[in-house]
Amino acid sequence: MQVQINGEWRDFPDDSTVAQLVREVGIPERGVAVALNGEVVRRGQWTETVVARGARIDILTAVQGG
Amino acid sequence: MGATDDSLSFGEHKLDSRLIMGTGGATNLSVLERALVASGTELTTVAMRRADAEGGSGVLELLRRLGIRLLPNTAGCRTAAEAVLTAQLAREALETDLVKLEVHADDRTLLPDPLETLEATERLVADGFTVLVYTNDDPVLALRLEEAGCAAVMPLGAPIGTGLGIRNPHNIELIVSRAGVPVILDAGIGTASDAALAMELGCDAVLLATAVTRAEDPERMASAMRHAVTAGRLARGAGRVPQRFWAQASSPPR
Numbered sequence: 232m233q234v235q236i237n238g239e240w241r242d243f244p245d246d247s248t249v250a251q252l253v254r255e256v257g258i259p260e261r262g263v264a265v266a267l268n269g270e271v272v273r274r275g276q277w278t279e280t281v282v283a284r285g286a287r288i289d290i291l292t293a294v295q296g297g
Numbered sequence: 298m299g300a301t302d303d304s305l306s307f308g309e310h311k312l313d314s315r316l317i318m319g320t321g322g323a324t325n326l327s328v329l330e331r332a333l334v335a336s337g338t339e340l341t342t343v344a345m346r347r348a349d350a351e352g353g354s355g356v357l358e359l360l361r362r363l364g365i366r367l368l369p370n371t372a373g374c375r376t377a378a379e380a381v382l383t384a385q386l387a388r389e390a391l392e393t394d395l396v397k398l399e400v401h402a403d404d405r406t407l408l409p410d411p412l413e414t415l416e417a418t419e420r421l422v423a424d425g426f427t428v429l430v431y432t433n434d435d436p437v438l439a440l441r442l443e444e445a446g447c448a449a450v451m452p453l454g455a456p457i458g459t460g461l462g463i464r465n466p467h468n469i470e471l472i473v474s475r476a477g478v479p480v481i482l483d484a485g486i487g488t489a490s491d492a493a494l495a496m497e498l499g500c501d502a503v504l505l506a507t508a509v510t511r512a513e514d515p516e517r518m519a520s521a522m523r524h525a526v527t528a529g530r531l532a533r534g535a536g537r538v539p540q541r542f543w544a545q546a547s548s549p550p551r
Contacts, residue, residue: 257350258350262391263348264385264388264389266386269382291390292346293367293369293387294343294344295321296319296320296321297320297321297344
């Protein structure tokens with residue numbers, strides 16, 4: 232299934248969870264947060280939250296700024 | 298390090314240093330590290346951006362190693378909705394309820410959008426955040442933001458990154474005179490005298506980045522800012538002499 236991760240469409244197995252997606256794209260898990268279709272997914276929910284086809288995932292972290 | 302407690306508090310957070318630093322603009326992390334240490338800051342901003350497999354910029358590890366608390370900002374957001382989501386993601390990623398709320402109206406001025414800023418303040422306060430809010434040097438809006446429940450108001454001295462100093466000192470004084478929450482002068486600081494003036498006007502703290510990170514010698518400028526903030530705070534507390542039109546002899550008459 233196609234999922235949009237940080238603005239880029241990518242292919243993942245059907246019924247992937249947020250945890251699997253984060254691991255798959257290789258982003259270090261510490262200090263990041265995930266939004267699914269514009270809503271925060273708490274870290275404790277990553278393994279239970281199944282991502283639907285066409286979903287939009289944003290994975291954010293802190294960078295220099297301000 | 299005075300003998301008396303002169304700490305700054307908002308929400309459950311307490312700071313001994315009244316200089317809040319930003320991390321933007323530093324050419325590399327080692328320059329940033331030396332500047333942050335020289336500044337004596339205890340609270341420093343970071344921005345939230347999309348992560349990649351490279352694993353971020355390393356700024357988090359640096360701030361954790363230095364024991365400096367994180368103040369995530371919502372820079373780059375144009376609407377209240379964007380700012381609220383960014384703040385929620387920052388809280389989740391960084392495990393802090395602190396947020397520096399900034400909603401910019403456009404890229405050329407980076408001035409705060411007052412309507413979106415007020416709406417975002419209300420929503421973030423309702424969601425349990427400790428909101429430090431970047432605002433115009435508008436005394437009326439500052440009161441409205443306080444009524445909305447912000448933990449500190451952060452009026453600009455001048456637009457972000459301009460180094461133009463405090464363009465309307467009277468407005469800053471008006472904000473200070475009526476504020477029931479800490480006032481943090483944010484943006485526009487160019488050099489040490491600007492930071493000292495902010496404190497002399499009665500601000501509770503100063504937030505700056507560019508003036509240090511883009512200075513020729515960031516470490517030395519960070520030290521200058523630290524001293525300026527301390528000096529301005531002391532001068533404010535000491536009570537300056539009134540300004541006079543005519544001279545007044547300081548030596549006894551002959």
